[in-house]
Amino acid sequence: MPTLSRKKFLCSCGYLIGSGLGTGMLAWLANCREHSQSKSANDSPTTKNNTLTNRTIKMEANFEPAYLKLHRTGELKKRGQQLWEIMRSCQLCPRECEVNRIEGEEGFCRASAQLEISSHNPHFGEEAPLSGRRGSGTIFFTNCGLRCVFCINWEISHGGQGAVRSLDELAQMMLHLQKIGCHNINVVTPTHYSPHIVLALDLAAAKGLRLPLVYNTCGWEKVEILKILDGIVDIYLPDFKYADGKMADKYSAGAETYPEITKAALLEMHRQVGVAKPASNGIMQRGLMIRHLVMPNNVSGTKKVVEWIAANLPRDTYVNIMSQYRPMHQAHAYPDIARPLTRQEYSNAVRWAKEAGLTNLDIQGFW
Numbered sequence: 001m002p003t004l005s006r007k008k009f010l011c012s013c014g015y016l017i018g019s020g021l022g023t024g025m026l027a028w029l030a031n032c033r034e035h036s037q038s039k040s041a042n043d044s045p046t047t048k049n050n051t052l053t054n055r056t057i058k059m060e061a062n063f064e065p066a067y068l069k070l071h072r073t074g075e076l077k078k079r080g081q082q083l084w085e086i087m088r089s090c091q092l093c094p095r096e097c098e099v100n101r102i103e104g105e106e107g108f109c110r111a112s113a114q115l116e117i118s119s120h121n122p123h124f125g126e127e128a129p130l131s132g133r134r135g136s137g138t139i140f141f142t143n144c145g146l147r148c149v150f151c152i153n154w155e156i157s158h159g160g161q162g163a164v165r166s167l168d169e170l171a172q173m174m175l176h177l178q179k180i181g182c183h184n185i186n187v188v189t190p191t192h193y194s195p196h197i198v199l200a201l202d203l204a205a206a207k208g209l210r211l212p213l214v215y216n217t218c219g220w221e222k223v224e225i226l227k228i229l230d231g232i233v234d235i236y237l238p239d240f241k242y243a244d245g246k247m248a249d250k251y252s253a254g255a256e257t258y259p260e261i262t263k264a265a266l267l268e269m270h271r272q273v274g275v276a277k278p279a280s281n282g283i284m285q286r287g288l289m290i291r292h293l294v295m296p297n298n299v300s301g302t303k304k305v306v307e308w309i310a311a312n313l314p315r316d317t318y319v320n321i322m323s324q325y326r327p328m329h330q331a332h333a334y335p336d337i338a339r340p341l342t343r344q345e346y347s348n349a350v351r352w353a354k355e356a357g358l359t360n361l362d363i364q365g366f367w
């Protein structure tokens with residue numbers, strides 16, 4: 001079993017997974033040949049580890065990401081241009097600001113057409129089938145259209161932390177993450193920069209990018225935009241944050257439509273990529289992986305969330321029941337969410353998910 005630092009288990013949504021490495025993840029790590037056979041500092045780098053690396057590469061060589069087919073026909077570039085044109089009167093997300101981002105205007109998300117990126121790194125704190133042994137290739141985009149008051153990445157999403165980058169630089173980041181061995185390209189908070197991501201993906205595909213694309217989103221996505229991404233995204237990784245529009249309104253800047261829009265988005269994502277099943281090496285290559293962050297005082301409406309998933313999607317839909325809530329950013333100004341989750345609250349959430357009939361749960365924390 002490798003030594004995994006607390007820092008390495010910081011999830012891309014910002015929540016610490018490492019504070020309570022759950023039985024599900026531990027079992028996965030123990031069963032994963034790559035983890036179980038590596039990696040004492042005394043292991044010979046020229047024998048066992050290299051053999052494993054070669055085997056992994058061989059297994060993944062059979063995989064072809066969805067976007068390659070569209071790249072070969074020229075359709076990928078066309079889709080990127082189609083998304084780009086939407087920025088002239090921006091309706092990329094449910095805010096539908098109708099500002100002309102191409103002329104430099106900024107909408108609610110505070111993004112113009114100028115691409116801003118905070119970081120790109122291998123990330124070891126995502127769900128185990130995404131992080132694997134060599135990390136998920138995360139690219140954190142600056143700004144956000146949802147703007148939750150408890151956002152742990154608020155410096156990036158609210159505060160605009162990041163640097164202006166070109167499409168070519170974004171493509172180079174993707175290629176770099178592939179070169180250093182990451183298992184996927186994981187675009188974090190992608191919605192407002194979806195045109196840039198698709199156009200850069202086309203550039204990177206021309207230069208040999210072959211990793212699956214993970215669309216790591218808050219879940220509040222318009223179906224019309226998701227249809228443009230059909231055949232481009234390999235793994236959808238959406239949140240399902242709230243069952244109650246009043247909670248979304250209060251804690252996510254007036255996004256009262258969150259439940260209804262997210263439910264429609266999840267159905268469309270599932271239609272495109274289906275149930276998430278890891279490949280034989282334990283790494284996810286395609287499918288829908290839902291995240292539900294359990295919040296104090298049932299603000300997230302967990303019982304309704306899991307019951308809706310069980311009633312409307314296959315029972316073996318991958319659902320990560322997240323225990324990592326911490327009161328960050330402005331959360332202390334809201335009494336109901338001004339404390340961490342209790343053990344009982346998380347236990348209730350897991351029980352509700354099981355009682356609803358969900359069979360593919362990623363259970364973490366102090367369950």
Ligand code: SF4
Pocket residue numbers: 090091092093094095096097098099101106107108109110111144145191192
């Ligand atoms: S992506 Fe930004 S500008 Fe466009 S509709 Fe959403 S919040 Fe408004």
